[in-house]
Amino acid sequence: MSNQNTDTTEVAAGVMLILIAVFFGWQTLDLEVGTSLRMGPGYFPMILSGLLLILGIIVLLSAFRQKGEPFGRVAWRGLLFILPAPVFFGLTVRGLGFVPSLFITTLIAAQASVKMRPLPALILAVAVTVFSTFVFSYALGLPFRRFGPWLPL
Amino acid sequence: MELLSNLGLGFSVAGSFANLAFCLIGAILGTLIGVLPGIGATATIAMLLPITFQLEPVSSLIMLAGIYYGAQYGGSTTAILINMPGESSSAVTAIDGYQMARKGRAGAALAICAIGSFFAGTVSTFLVAIFAPWLTEQALKFGAAEYFSLMVLGLVMSVVLAHGSIVKALAMVVLGLLLGVVGTDIYTGTPRFTMGITEYADGLNFVALAVGVFGIAEILRNLEDESETREVMTASVRNLWPTREDFRAMVGPVLRGTGIGSLLGILPGGGAILASFASYTMEKKISKNPQEFGKGAIAGVAGPESANNAGAQTSFIPLLTLGIPANPVMALMIGAMIIQGIVPGPSVVTDQPELFWGIIASMWIGNLMLVVLNLPLIGLWVKLLTVPYYILFPIIMAMCSIGVYSVASNTFDLYAVAFFGLLGYLMSKLRFEPAPLLLGFVLGPLLEENLRRAMILSRGDATTFVTRPISLTLLLMSLGVLVLVLLPAIRKGRDEVFVESEG
Numbered sequence: 001m002s003n004q005n006t007d008t009t010e011v012a013a014g015v016m017l018i019l020i021a022v023f024f025g026w027q028t029l030d031l032e033v034g035t036s037l038r039m040g041p042g043y044f045p046m047i048l049s050g051l052l053l054i055l056g057i058i059v060l061l062s063a064f065r066q067k068g069e070p071f072g073r074v075a076w077r078g079l080l081f082i083l084p085a086p087v088f089f090g091l092t093v094r095g096l097g098f099v100p101s102l103f104i105t106t107l108i109a110a111q112a113s114v115k116m117r118p119l120p121a122l123i124l125a126v127a128v129t130v131f132s133t134f135v136f137s138y139a140l141g142l143p144f145r146r147f148g149p150w151l152p153l
Numbered sequence: 154m155e156l157l158s159n160l161g162l163g164f165s166v167a168g169s170f171a172n173l174a175f176c177l178i179g180a181i182l183g184t185l186i187g188v189l190p191g192i193g194a195t196a197t198i199a200m201l202l203p204i205t206f207q208l209e210p211v212s213s214l215i216m217l218a219g220i221y222y223g224a225q226y227g228g229s230t231t232a233i234l235i236n237m238p239g240e241s242s243s244a245v246t247a248i249d250g251y252q253m254a255r256k257g258r259a260g261a262a263l264a265i266c267a268i269g270s271f272f273a274g275t276v277s278t279f280l281v282a283i284f285a286p287w288l289t290e291q292a293l294k295f296g297a298a299e300y301f302s303l304m305v306l307g308l309v310m311s312v313v314l315a316h317g318s319i320v321k322a323l324a325m326v327v328l329g330l331l332l333g334v335v336g337t338d339i340y341t342g343t344p345r346f347t348m349g350i351t352e353y354a355d356g357l358n359f360v361a362l363a364v365g366v367f368g369i370a371e372i373l374r375n376l377e378d379e380s381e382t383r384e385v386m387t388a389s390v391r392n393l394w395p396t397r398e399d400f401r402a403m404v405g406p407v408l409r410g411t412g413i414g415s416l417l418g419i420l421p422g423g424g425a426i427l428a429s430f431a432s433y434t435m436e437k438k439i440s441k442n443p444q445e446f447g448k449g450a451i452a453g454v455a456g457p458e459s460a461n462n463a464g465a466q467t468s469f470i471p472l473l474t475l476g477i478p479a480n481p482v483m484a485l486m487i488g489a490m491i492i493q494g495i496v497p498g499p500s501v502v503t504d505q506p507e508l509f510w511g512i513i514a515s516m517w518i519g520n521l522m523l524v525v526l527n528l529p530l531i532g533l534w535v536k537l538l539t540v541p542y543y544i545l546f547p548i549i550m551a552m553c554s555i556g557v558y559s560v561a562s563n564t565f566d567l568y569a570v571a572f573f574g575l576l577g578y579l580m581s582k583l584r585f586e587p588a589p590l591l592l593g594f595v596l597g598p599l600l601e602e603n604l605r606r607a608m609i610l611s612r613g614d615a616t617t618f619v620t621r622p623i624s625l626t627l628l629l630m631s632l633g634v635l636v637l638v639l640l641p642a643i644r645k646g647r648d649e650v651f652v653e654s655e656g
Contacts, residue, residue: 013583017324024331027346037613041338041345044601048331055324062320071582078376079578082369082550083571089554090567102551109550112376113543124544128551142207142559 007066014060021053081112097148098137103129160282163510167518172215175208176515179219180522186549187227188534194243195481195588196371197224199363200549202489203556210493211508215515217489221482222519225465229266229458230534234259243461245429249446249453256449261395263531265403265451266458267524268395273411273459274520277466280415281473281513285502288474292499295475297607298617302627304600307477309631311592313638322589325580329590332357333597340605352565359488361566362594364553365573366580366587367481372546373578399451406436406456414463419470428464429457466516473509474499476599481588484595492560 028049034040085108092101106128110121136142166172182204186197201220205213225243232243233250246266253262295303312322335346336356347353395403413435414428436456437446446453471477476497478484490497495508502509557566577587611617619625 009583013321013585016579016583017328020328020331024346031343031345032341035613036608036615039340039605039608041341041343044604045331045334045345048327048334052324052327052331055320055327058320059318059324073377074582075373075376075578078373079575082373082376082546083574085550086554086557086567086570086574089558090564093558093564102555105554106547106551110543110547112546115541115543116547120544121547124547128548132551132555136555136559143562 005064005067007063007069009069009071010059010063010066014056014058014063017052017056017059021049021056025049025053077114078112081108081110085109092150093148094145095148095150097146097151098144099129099133099146100151101148102132155286156282159286159506159510160514162507163282163512163514164518166211166507166511167215167515172212172511172515173518175212175216176219176519177522177526179205179216179221180223180519180526183220183223183225184227184230184523184526184530184534185223185537187224188230188537194221194224194228195363195485195591196367197227198482198485199360199367200553200556202360202363202485203559205489206492206560210490210495211511213493214486214489214508214512215519217486218512218515218519219522221465221486222516222523225462226267226270226523227534230263230531231538233262233266233454234535234538243429245433245457246454246461248433249448249450252447252449253451253454258449260531261399261451262454264395264528265399265455267528269403269407269410269455269459270462271520271524272407273414273463274466274517276411277415277418277463278513278517280467281470281516282510284419285470285474285509285513288470289499289502292474295499295623296621297603297610298621298624299627300475301600301603301607302618302624302631303475303477304596304603306627306631306634307471308589308592308596308600309634311589313634317584317586319638321585325585325587325589326593329593329595330597330600332362332590333594334601339598339602350565352563353569356598357569357594358557358560358563358566359492359595360560361557361569362573363485363488363591364557365570365575366577366590368549368553369570369574370577370581370587372549373574374581375542375546402451403455406432406452407459409435410456410459410461411463414460414465415467417460418464418467428460432456432460462520469513469516472497473501473512478592478595481591484591487595 024045028042028046031042031045032040033042033046036043085105088108089101089105092104095101096104103125106125107121110116110124133146137144137146167176179201182201183197186200187194198217198220201224202217205216205220207213208216228243229246229250232247233254236247236251250262250266253259308326312319312326331346333356335353337344337347337354344354410428410432413432417428417431433446433453433456436450436452437443440446440450440452442450465482468483472483472486476487478487487497495501495505553570554567557570558564560566580587580590607617608615617624618628
């Protein structure tokens, strides 16, 4: 925060809004706008993208008139392990099946904390998998394949 | 005596053994997740939502009511014991509740919360039962233009109540509306913003958005700094029952809080959050010892908690009669109803009276469960607070993954969870409030549909929104509210209320 009169967080916020607005606006170009009597699929999103763009510009401009506040820490390790967990589950739940997929998903998520040791992580993943398989698959009868076609069973 | 027979119908539905059991399970689960530090009521409900989808509509909503009450109570517990409110509505409770806990009166503070909430819940259940049918009749007169204007008012109110910058909260509403539009256009069948992914043709999954933006973003925030240790007031949770003096001190605040909360809860977009702030400010103003506030005043716990609960209860009125959610939690309820195939709105009362009255009765039963269940079990919940966070969040991640997948067995919903988790975290780092986004997302399709229908009905004449009296009134109210908060003087006052709550 070298410049006292610019709030970098607000600059980033404004830029993010503008980028999102431009993205939606650009996607709207392919849609038929129609008239105000018979609005096409693009009419409402077009108004919204325009609004978002204006709001983004206001946020960006007012950022240069206020003092910056510290941005704070970023949970890099959290981002690295938390976000892939549901993605991995999505990629493998059909192929590997519910049981192995959930086991690995929990293991991945457990890595997000520096305080988690390998053995407790393993025990936790086993416990979560056993519990969930019992509750969701057997008791609630959700239609999950417990072991999928990718496994040589 | 129509009121009594209606309530009777409600209790006969909600009072069946199976539904009572679902309500109980919901209350336990809600408290279980709700007491986890840093996870507020909205995140709790978002995470538990998928579990209820396997049930039939009435049972599912009854279980949800239990979850809701449990989550609220769990939030108050963390606010009091570790000064960590998961939600802005319990931020007020934390001010004096935590101070009571530090004086060794945590047990009394928790009991006051439960009893105050229960009283407020009982009164407002009757209010809902009295006013909902009348409002439903009014709502049947609503055309597309009125609906559009009412939703605009609701969205504006949610902006006003958000923390921080108004412009940024407005931007979140607009972004929410845009995300709500993703999917197939209902009039022409044209896919919009789906990137050619057919799995998103039905729109983005509401649960995926809620779990990502609220749940996962909160987990990430908690993982930012793992070195801090929290001070848990476990030793002091004895002597649960408040003393006679406590009871005397809480009667007034509870009554006033119930009144304020019931009134504010009816406003779309307002509801519980505003209610607890208003009650706290009022109690402080009329108290004989205002210096006690912030140092463990009983009125500072009893008033806001009652107001919060009464407001939460009466916010069911706009939800059930008009289909307009008053706050993020109600938005989650609407999402749950839509997934169950129920379109919230005036027709619910006439077409499905057992559902309508069943939900109202179950709200009260959920509240009762809380008093019966949680006062004795509080020791258990306190133990849960001592479980280290790094054990809890992998479990939460696994449950979220299963939950989101179980909604529609769509693996793309899981990718959306990760995306919205990232977006939610980024938004919180850039000081955006997620609540207006969720409200916008839920209302987006409804807003567009009513806008288009109103324009077709008026033959393309946009003045339809200002020539119809109800619609004009609603729009003028939205404009008035927006102008008011943008005025510098009032803006300052609003900031002070929030600063006070964080102090």
